[in-house]
Amino acid sequence: MLRTLIFKFVLVIWFLMWTPLLLVGLISSKLERQFVLADAWGVLFLTRIIAGIKYKIHYPSTNEDGIPLKHNINQRLDGRSIIASKHMSMLEVAILVTHVPNCFFIMKRELLWIPVYGWAFWRIGLIGVNRTRGATNMNILANKVTKHIMDGMTLIIFPEGTRATPNQKIQLKRGLLFLASHLKLPITPVGVDTGLYWPKHGKMRPGTTHIYFESELPSSATLEEIHEAINRHSC
Numbered sequence: 001m002l003r004t005l006i007f008k009f010v011l012v013i014w015f016l017m018w019t020p021l022l023l024v025g026l027i028s029s030k031l032e033r034q035f036v037l038a039d040a041w042g043v044l045f046l047t048r049i050i051a052g053i054k055y056k057i058h059y060p061s062t063n064e065d066g067i068p069l070k071h072n073i074n075q076r077l078d079g080r081s082i083i084a085s086k087h088m089s090m091l092e093v094a095i096l097v098t099h100v101p102n103c104f105f106i107m108k109r110e111l112l113w114i115p116v117y118g119w120a121f122w123r124i125g126l127i128g129v130n131r132t133r134g135a136t137n138m139n140i141l142a143n144k145v146t147k148h149i150m151d152g153m154t155l156i157i158f159p160e161g162t163r164a165t166p167n168q169k170i171q172l173k174r175g176l177l178f179l180a181s182h183l184k185l186p187i188t189p190v191g192v193d194t195g196l197y198w199p200k201h202g203k204m205r206p207g208t209t210h211i212y213f214e215s216e217l218p219s220s221a222t223l224e225e226i227h228e229a230i231n232r233h234s235c
Helices: 002-025 029-049 090-099 109-113 117-123 138-150 174-183 224-230
Strands: 053-058 084-085 103-108 127-129 154-157 187-193 205-213
Touching: 002 029, 002 117, 029 053, 029 090, 029 117, 053 090, 084 090, 084 174, 084 224, 090 103, 090 187, 090 205, 103 109, 103 138, 109 117, 109 127, 117 205, 138 154, 138 174, 154 174, 174 224, 187 224
Parallel strands: 053 205, 084 154, 084 187, 103 127, 103 154
Antiparallel strands: 187 205
16 A cells, blocks of 8 residues: 555656646647657656556557458558547556557546646647536537547547446447447447556556457447457456
8 A cells, every 4th residue: 555655646746747847838739749648658657666567558460461360341541440448547548648649538528627737638639528417419529529530630438438447347328339420430449457456446556457459340339349349358
């Protein structure tokens, strides 16, 4: 538990140190993204040095030509897809944002109100949704997402809508299906086991966490198919 307390204390100091730079970065979305990425890389460094947590990313198997062994007729030549990831801790957020170029997230609108950090998230293109007034206006959301996609960005979404604890299977939100159908984009499921090492509550545990990028699913995939894929390797 001491390791966890030390890590969280240092993490707070780290975030505070970055606050002035994130304020400066608000003048430019490109500059702000560089600052946010550097901040996230620092989180991964501190996680490894203090908490003793390493990570390994797994990608779908390919042959010598780089073509997936299981051909997917829905795979786009431009490589674009919606990344649908299981969400267990801040750790996979830091890993995904540092390894998926020019990405953006859909998140609770209230998170964008956090002083400095929330403003920085808004500046780099993260989209907030209001969950307090019932169903989200999916057409408005889809239009915002479409603009980002047309600008060459990649959407990362946590279809469960909340952080899961180990062995917890959460029903997926149907908004993912609407966006995939509207955008005509395949879905790349991502499974994680980060909750074993950086849990939602309680002490952190040293070890190697794994991030699993699964083979693409078509935009017409069912919630059951996506659910099975993101939980295939999860604890």
